[in-house]
Amino acid sequence: MASSSTTTISLSLATFSSTAATASSSVTQTKTSSICSFRSHERTLSSSLLGTRIRVCNKTARTKVVDKSSTSNGITCLASSSVLPSALLFDCDGVLVDTEKDGHRISFNDTFDERELGVTWDVDLYGELLKIGGGKERMTAYFNKTGWPEKAPKSEEERKEFIASLHRRKTELFMALIEKKLLPLRPGVAKLIDQALGKGVKVAVCSTSNEKAVSAIVSFLLGPERSEKIKIFAGDVVPRKKPDPAIYTLAAKTLGVDPSSCVVVEDSAIGLAAAKAAGMKCIVTKSGYTADEDFLNADAVFDCIGDPPEECFDLAFCGSLLEKQYVS
Numbered sequence: 001m002a003s004s005s006t007t008t009i010s011l012s013l014a015t016f017s018s019t020a021a022t023a024s025s026s027v028t029q030t031k032t033s034s035i036c037s038f039r040s041h042e043r044t045l046s047s048s049l050l051g052t053r054i055r056v057c058n059k060t061a062r063t064k065v066v067d068k069s070s071t072s073n074g075i076t077c078l079a080s081s082s083v084l085p086s087a088l089l090f091d092c093d094g095v096l097v098d099t100e101k102d103g104h105r106i107s108f109n110d111t112f113d114e115r116e117l118g119v120t121w122d123v124d125l126y127g128e129l130l131k132i133g134g135g136k137e138r139m140t141a142y143f144n145k146t147g148w149p150e151k152a153p154k155s156e157e158e159r160k161e162f163i164a165s166l167h168r169r170k171t172e173l174f175m176a177l178i179e180k181k182l183l184p185l186r187p188g189v190a191k192l193i194d195q196a197l198g199k200g201v202k203v204a205v206c207s208t209s210n211e212k213a214v215s216a217i218v219s220f221l222l223g224p225e226r227s228e229k230i231k232i233f234a235g236d237v238v239p240r241k242k243p244d245p246a247i248y249t250l251a252a253k254t255l256g257v258d259p260s261s262c263v264v265v266e267d268s269a270i271g272l273a274a275a276k277a278a279g280m281k282c283i284v285t286k287s288g289y290t291a292d293e294d295f296l297n298a299d300a301v302f303d304c305i306g307d308p309p310e311e312c313f314d315l316a317f318c319g320s321l322l323e324k325q326y327v328s
């Protein structure tokens with residue numbers, strides 16, 4: 001049944017019963033999407049089934065369940081075309097790097113440490129504090145609640161300046177973390193970008209956060225060779241931040257591609273909403289502080305992009321999301 005031109009994509013499935021895969025005789029892209037959205041409902045993930053293979057089907061192809069090896073329940077569905085996205089668009093924070101957990105949090109801690117304030121924000125606490133938007137507001141609210149450090153001034157006016165100076169230092173330390181490459185890229189990011197660039201798929205990073213930080217992340221962490229081929233849309237290039245689709249619409253327009261042929265990688269519900277409102281396909285790779293958000297609208301949801309042997313998806317999978325829906 002499998003033809004030589006069949007595209008194979010690997011996908012991690014937490015729990016997936018083979019009955020679901022065999023149920024339909026003419027397995028269509030709709031089925032593939034339902035596999036992915038089925039997957040998106042899963043909260044408990046297991047890497048034990050990594051390696052499960054799925055092939056995207058066309059109208060005449062049928063699914064069959066194939067045991068690729070004794071260790072993986074292979075669910076295979078066949079495709080004969082290999083569509084590629086015209087552009088692959090990445091969010092920055094949480095997708096390229098887990099900026100909040102591994103970057104901003106560390107920089108706040110380093111600042112508090114340097115100023116000997118006797119304060120540290122651990123991963124859980126920082127997750128709570130993220131509900132307060134803005135770094136200065138976050139520190140102020142925290143000190144308001146837990147008490148101001150001994151070293152902090154007493155008047156509200158001076159406290160404002162104290163917070164502003166902590167925030168300036170925190171921003172410097174954050175940039176230094178990137179420049180020294182102490183902020184790790186998430187697994188699979190470099191691989192997927194290389195696959196895309198290698199096939200002539202346009203790659204862009206679309207973020208409505210600070211342009212300077214986004215550019216630094218791309219150039220320092222992805223390196224000069226990749227970054228010269230990656231277009232960045234960041235900061236105030238659009239008037240409205242995500243979930244407004246403006247940043248993605250601008251990217252498609254500037255790159256000269258149709259939004260419906262773009263695949264977006266996001267990590268948050270807000271980013272997902274922006275991508276879908278722009279008419280794009282969207283894969284969610286969950287990050288530290290977004291894992292529990294609602295991603296029902298996503299075309300696929302994974303823990304990460306991943307590098308082999310722990311790969312969750314690759315460029316062929318991104319392309320498979322664009323295949324026409326054949327309704328039998």
Ligand SMILES: *[C@@H]1O[C@H](CO)[C@@H](O)[C@H](O)[C@H]1NC(C)=O
Pocket residue numbers: 001002003058059060061079080081
């Ligand atoms: C679907 O796959 C079959 C078998 O691989 C192939 O012969 C056929 O041309 C494909 N159809 C489309 C619409 O891609």
Ligand SMILES: *[C@@H]1O[C@H](CO)[C@@H](O)[C@H](O)[C@H]1NC(C)=O
Pocket residue numbers: 137140141144156
């Ligand atoms: C912190 O407390 C001050 C003084 O009560 C108040 O003016 C300010 O709005 C509070 N800020 C935050 C972010 O909680």
Ligand SMILES: CC(=O)N[C@H]1CO[C@H](CO)[C@@H](O)[C@@H]1O
Pocket residue numbers: 106109110113120121122123
């Ligand atoms: C909980 C935590 O990550 N604490 C760290 C905050 O930053 C200081 C300074 O780098 C570290 O010493 C702490 O371990």
